[in-house]
Amino acid sequence: MVSTAALAETAAALGDPARLNMLAALMDGRALTAGELAGVAGVAPTTASGHLARLLDAGLLAVEKQGRHRYHRLASPDVARVLEGLMALSATRPRPQPRTGPRDSALREARTCYDHLAGRVAVGMADAMVQRGHLDLSPDGGVLTEEGGRFLARLGVAVPATRSRPFCRPCLDWSERHPHLAGALGAALCRRCLELGWIRRLEGSRALSITPAGRLGLREAFGLVPAPAP
Structure with a gap:
């Protein structure tokens, strides 16, 4: 059985807009660099490194190395x-509906x-x-x-x-x-x-x-x- 502490750790890792933006960018199965994910999240590279480390520790991301480059992807289809x-x-919560393009x-x-x-x-x-x-x-x-x-x-x-x-x-x-x-x-x-x-x-x-x-x-x-x- 999953402990409440482990569950809370996973929930906390998800509970940040920048980290959620990074994960959402990987929902199409691609693997992206830290720099690309920093751009998606709208944060500085140094800040992105901290976020990526948090997601890796929580088992939400995996890293693939090719030469000098490191590519991040979702750890499994279960994460998606x-x-x-x-x-x-989130879509079921009552909220003003913005105009969509x-x-x-x-x-x-x-x-x-x-x-x-x-x-x-x-x-x-x-x-x-x-x-x-x-x-x-x-x-x-x-x-x-x-x-x-x-x-x-x-x-x-x-x-x-x-x-x-x-x-x-x-x-x-x-x-x-x-x-x-x-x-x-x-x-x-x-x-x-x-x-x-x-x-x-x-x-x-x-x-x-x-x-x-x-x-x-x-x-x-x-x-x-x-x-x-x-």
Whole structure:
């Protein structure tokens, strides 16, 4: 059982706007340098070093070394799941609603949540698979049915054989407040959508652009009609 002291340490590590900005910048699965994360957080490099050390000690970040450079990334998909859950929880609090621009609309429509898809499109994909009997999702996890396996095979999705991480599970979407598909299966579906050219990453953001081929493919495979590009 996790001790209350360990839980309090993790919560304290998350309880700073600069550190949360750093973690949010890594939600698309990238690895960034300390200097890049300092810019994201709006703090001096020396201050950023202290924040990064705190996140590393809390087990929220991992470091990869390449030559003289050190790159920081989220320690695991579980960290991304916690962050997405906190975003969903925060979104339910009553507060004045600011006017949102095209960037916010793009994030709501389609984005990455670490290594899988999130946003309205991802929730729609998961809902379609559940309604067709391809997936069985519950708060505790998920199961890919035989028919679901055949459906993904037709799309060319390489269903992971390894069970080194959760295979299939729901992840509460912070903007839709409804589950999208995560786990190894969600990551495989995201990779296939990129390979097919259905989605394209937007530089400097975890928002995704739905391509013309993606609009056709999502409609034919999942019955979805993505919103027009802003």
